[in-house]
Amino acid sequence: MxxxxxxxxxxxxxxxxxxxxxxxxxxxxxxxxxxxxxxxxxxxxxxxxxxxxxxxxxxxxxxxxxxxxxxxxxxxxxxxxxxxxxxxxxxxxxxxxxxxxxxxxxxxxxxxxxxxxxxxxxxxxxxxxxxxxxxxxxxxxxxxxxxxxxxxxxxxxxxxxxxxxxxxxxxxxxxxxxxxxxxxxxxxxxxxxxxxxxxxxxxxxxxxxxxxxxxxxxxxxFNPHVIKPPQPITQRAAVNLQPSYRQQGLVRTTEEIRNDVIGMFDSLHRSENLPEMDPNHRIITKLLKHQRQGLYFMLHKELTSKSDGQINNTSLWKEVHSVDGEKTYVNLITGQEEIEVPKQVFGGILADMMGLGKTLLSLSLIVHTLDVEAEEWAKLTPILSKDGKSTNPSRKGKTALPKLEQTPLVLNAKTTLLVSPLSTISNWEDQIKQHIKKGSLSYYIYHGSNRLRDPRKLAQYDLVITTYGSVASEFNHRSKKKAGSYPLEEINWFRIVLDEAHMIREQSTQQFKAINRLSSSRRWAVTGTPVQNRLDDLGALMSFLRIKPFDEKGGFAQFIMAPFKMCDPEILPKLRLLVDSITLRRLKDRIDLPPRYDRLVKLDFSDEERIIYDIYAKNASDRIKVIVGQRENSLSGKSYVHILQSILRLRLICAHGKDLLSENDLKVMNGLSKDSAIDLDSDGDDDFSCLTQSQAHEMYNLMKETCSDVCLTCVGKIGPSDTSESDGDSKGEIFGYMTSCYHIICPGCFPKYKSDIEEFAKGQKTIDCPICQQNIKISYVPLRQDIYDDERQARQKSKNVPKPVKSTIEYSGPHTKTRALLEDLNISRQKSKSLPPESPIKSVVFSGWTAHLDLIQLALDDDGFKYVRLDGKMSRTTRTLAMDTFRDDPTVLVILVSITAGGLGLNLTMANKVYVMEPQYNPALEAQAVDRVHRLGQKREVETKRYVMNDSFEEKMLILQDKKKKLASLSMDGEKGRIDKAEAARKRLEDLRSLFK
Structure with missing residues (x-):
């Protein structure tokens, strides 16, 4: 038996x-x-x-x-x-x-x-x-x-x-x-x-x-991927982890899993009956009820648990006694049995929806433990954690860097290390000044080339604020054995808090690896979107929090991912137990916010704009027909370039006519009419053997515009770091590789991908691409940070984008959308004149293109509006100045914001009018941007307007958004891992057809 x-x-x-x-x-x-x-x-x-x-x-x-x-x-x-x-x-x-x-x-x-x-x-x-x-x-x-x-x-x-x-x-x-x-x-x-x-x-x-x-x-x-849930244990007995077969008819897609998990997060209700905790005397702002409950939750998760059956405060391990009195500890999710007491986890996930005051709550936690717990921690001798992980700076493969061992710790510090995006640092400083008694909290901004490098001096502060880019930069320098002092890994911090923690969701990136190497007693992941694209996002947070056995990718895949994918009916309750044990999540219905009114404004092209749009639309549609006729089942190479170029042109024309088009784009119109024939070869030969750096970066830019900038292997986002985030240390850094047939691979996946392709090629210099079947030369163009920055500046100069110094002859005047925006802004300006002593009505204008913001600036100048601007190219000092001016100067009524820069950590509650100038491929970007205005602290009704051109490509984008076709069906659809790449290409081709019908 x-x-x-x-x-x-x-x-x-x-x-x-x-x-x-x-x-x-x-x-x-x-x-x-x-x-x-x-x-x-x-x-x-x-x-x-x-x-x-x-x-x-x-x-x-x-x-x-x-x-x-x-x-x-x-x-x-x-x-x-x-x-x-x-x-x-x-x-x-x-x-x-x-x-x-x-x-x-x-x-x-x-x-x-x-x-x-x-x-x-x-x-x-x-x-x-x-x-x-x-x-x-x-x-x-x-x-x-x-x-x-x-x-x-x-x-x-x-x-x-x-x-x-x-x-x-x-x-x-x-x-x-x-x-x-x-x-x-x-x-x-x-x-x-x-x-x-x-x-x-x-x-x-x-x-x-x-x-x-x-x-x-x-x-x-006997399928090992159909896992039987652990049996209840009433006495010391062997835990049977053998799977039992269960007939399965379906496998969940990534989108279905994501919706299930997000729904589970939003339905967490244990927080409704939490006790309340009054804040420390250093907090001068009265906390709302949900914030006092949140403070209790976070402090409770940092307490040392007593043995009461649930052996630690994550409640994932249960103490079990055998008939002879022997104790063991059983994991309630996996059924794993341990003799030693499992290590306690201090911390968790603060996942309140955007606008509920997570910043103030985090500051309340930090100051609450300053006098006793933090000081006691600082007196202890640092000990390298057994959980500390040696790290390969790049994924294992022939070109992998040597293993990087754990850094010796110099001292324990009373300090909380706060890691945030660069754009949110000014908000943290504002919140400290607004909510904390002056002089009662010492803090230091660890950013810039002249920052402190002495770990003992950093340890004297109560709070050190740094950026994800700075942490990744130190890890990069350490892994390359560059000379210098890199103190972040040398300090055993009292607490680490990740603001916008979903930024570490891609586990192949240096950013994730760098954050995971930091040592601390307590860890908190603060994010309103713990799962952005797929369930793996949660796995990255489990790894940061050291929740065993889910902190290892294999353990998360075995116990969470596989059962989810195989439709195990027991996995959602198990995941709820896991998440509920470490997570606080409240929705906006927990606070009384003024109402928000969202309006979709459809506008008609002028006669001249319609002629230009129709010419390019006919050209794009004909291109699709020719491409579909040439390649029935694949989409790659030059065909892909044609399609992405056509889509980008149509979107730019919808935004601001031909003024946003580059010189090359305008050449398409020379001698072209709605009845012109299409010659795909006019743009160059379909040669996959001579991809240049310039071509590769131009293609990457097209992919980025259409949310197609994802790794072929892991489907994670690929992109350059914000150079201001990393203090210029990222110059020359490779953020991806492009194949001759325009697939892109992230640095983490590249060594393995390259090795596999070389083995598959058996020494040949050319190969039929295993994804798109194009015969290509085996070569890869590295996508580099410095070249990307140079190419971006060159593209900006080459466009007919008028700067304030340009003559009005080059500028065709405000587009229909801009005229509609000016009309709305003028209505608000007139209403503001009747408001004194109330503050004036202020407006936020979002666009996905900084070039579009440039054009809107011209119109605002001509109409006498005072404004400020916020985009990703600005330094921390300049961003802070812009935010302070918009908040404090009553004559500044408008802020222009790049939607990618405005989606993280900004507080724009001084405004109550929001204008989104064009629909985005990722609708979550729009939602996050708008939530920066409609959040805790907003006193007025909020009105949002999205401008869309009638009978245009933008309406097709809205249809795709409504159908929740991720990434507008133009890129890999976010499916992680085992997807049929050829089928994905066919699906992209079919979706492209639908866009041009």
Whole structure:
């Protein structure tokens, strides 16, 4: 009878209990597979590897976990079907002779063999059909996870087939040379005892096991990605983490998971009945009820817990007593059992919606612990935490930097380190002056080239405020062993607070790694959007907070991501338990805000504007038709450039006519009419072998304008850092790489991607891109911070964008939108004259383009408006001056704000009119910007207006927003990990068609 799984805690060497999976074939080993096996049962045999391999998979997250098994545990089971596997074929697969299809309109299914060549290094898995010939390879993503399993000596095998597919008139015959991608029905088999280890390995590679379409007769289906919830434990008993099979018909998409999780956050209601805590005497502002409750919550999460069954203040571990009185501790979510008391977590997530006073609440927490707790911490000798993680500055690969060990700590400090975006530092300073008794809190802005470098001097302050860019910059210099003093890692801070904590959501970035290396006693993540795009965003916060076992990417994937993706009905209650134990989340209905009225204003082009728009719209539509006719199933290379250029031109014309177009854009109109023919070759040759730095950065800029600036591999945002954030240290920094066919990869994913492509190419200099199938030269153009800045300045100069010094001859005058804005502003100005002694009506004007703000400035000057401006290119001092002037000067009625700079941490409650000049691809940007006005502290009714041109591309954007098609369906749709990239390209093409109908 099988024995229950049990964790053994002793000092024995457990190396023999580990399952070791590697990443390549073994030199000199004899492959048990021979080509004659094709005639047997079409099963893949594994290599008899016997060398230790780098990926270790045990049966739980601890290296001390062992499995006590019986013979039945060696019984072969089917683990499931690997989702999204594909054959990258260079020949049409040939069915077995006599194979029968379901009808004359379909090809028969083709049974295939997966083959690893002797002595071949890397992850390539060859595909063999019934002719015994290699017809292609398994797609790169699947091969990376599957090849180590096939190379192991643990009895892992596969059965696979290319399923029946529809015939087309122009289909080449089987055996002919032809490049295509075919869906692969790939089942994985092996001993039952290895199921959990293999499941964990695959999830770490973002491979997921689905319900198979076929299972061999007499073989049990045992899917490790369908996790059985832990059983209630009433006595000391072995915790059985073995999964039980549950029939699954669907897999949640990233968007569905995101909506579920956000809904769960918004429904948290435990905060309604929290006790209240009065603030420290240093706080001179009266706290509202929800803020006093918030202060209680945050202080409670920083208290040392007493043993009362729930053994720490996260409530995720329960103390269990056996009949003989022995104590163990069980994780309520994972079922993991520990003998030692799990380390307590001090801190959590403050996730109140924007506008509820998170800044004041955080300051109240900081000053509350200054006199006792912080001082006591500073007296202790610093000890390197066992949780401290050695870090690879870049992802593992051939070009990875050496491992960076944990920095020795110099001292404990009473200081709270506050990390924030640069744009919010002035708001923190304002809030300190407004809410804290003068002289009762010492603080220091750690930013700029002349900042303090002595850790002992920094430790004298109660609060140190720095930027994400400064932290990342120190980590970058330390990892490159540059000379200098970098004190942030040398101090064991009393508390670390991350403002706008979602900025660390991309775990492959230096920013995330740098923040995670900092040491402290207490940690708080402050963000109104803990989950922005996908569930992984929450995983990054778990890592920062050290919530075990979810702080490791593998643990979060195994216990949270996999069950969510596989529709486990138990996972949402578990996630709620996890989040509720560390999170405070209140919605705006907890406070009385003045009403907000949102209005969509549709405007008609003038006759001249309509003529210009129609010419470019016809040109864009015809381009799409030509491209669709040339490439039915793919979207890449020059085609992609054409489409993004066309879309950007139409959006710019909607915003301010031809004044926003570059000189190159205006050339398109020369000699062009609505009836002109389209020549795609007029913009240059479709040559993928000579991509220049300038072309790469220009293409990146187009992607950025359409929210397509995401990594091909991890789908994280790719972009240069704000140079003012990092004190100029980022100059020359590489923020991404572009392939010859215009895919972009982030620095974290690049080494692995490059290695996989080189192995796939087998020494050839050209390759059919595994994503878009274009034949390209294997080369990568680094996207560099300094070149990006130079290109951006050059683009600005090349545009017909009038600066105040330009003559009015070059300027066609205000556009329809600007005229509508001026009309609204003048109405507010007239009303303000009747308000004294009340403060005047002030307005915020948002635009996605700084060039558009330049044009609006001209119109404001001509109409006699006094204004200030805020955009991402301004220094901290200049931003602070602009905000102070807008707040304090009654004659300044308007602030012009770049929507990307205005979405983080600004307090614009001195205004109550909001104007959004053009719809954004990411509607969340608009919502965040507007919430900077409608928030705690607002005394007046708020009115927002969004200007949209009638019968234009902007209306199509609104439709896409309403349908919640992320990133306007022009880029990868935010799907993380195992997505069908070819299908994503087809979907993008279809969405593009709809935009131009």
């Amino acid at each position: 099988p024995q229950k799984r049990r964790k053994i805690h002793d000092d024995r060497d457990l190396d023999e209990e580990k399952i070791n999976f590697g990443s390549g074939a073994l030199d000199g080993q004899i492959n048990t597979y021979t080509i004659d096996n094709v005639q047997k049962d079409d099963k893949t045999a594994a290599l008899n590897g016997n060398q230790p391999l780098p990926i270790s998979i045990v049966h739980d997250d601890s290296d001390e976990g062992v499995q006590i098994t019986s013979d039945s545990e060696m019984r072969e089971v089917c683990y499931g079907r690997i989702e999204g596997a594909e054959v990258m074929a260079f020949k049409v697969p040939t069915p077995k002779p006599g194979a029968i299809s379901i009808s004359s309109g379909f090809w028969p299914q083709v049974r295939i063999i997966l083959r690893r060549r002797l002595g071949e290094k890397g992850n390539i898995i060859h595909v063999v059909d019934s002719t015994r010939l290699i017809i292609g390879t398994v797609d790169v993503n699947t091969a990376i996870g599957l090849s180590p399993l096939l190379d192991s000596n643990h009895g892992i095998r596969t059965t696979s087939r290319i399923l029946t597919r529809a015939r087309k008139d122009n289909d080449p015959l089987p055996g002919n040379d032809f490049h295509a991608r075919y869906g692969l029905d790939l089942n994985l088999y092996g001993p039952k005892k290895h199921a959990l280890g293999i499941g964990k390995h695959l999830s770490q590679k973002n491979l997921w096991l689905r319900t198979p379409l076929f299972v061999e007769a007499g073989v049990e289906l």
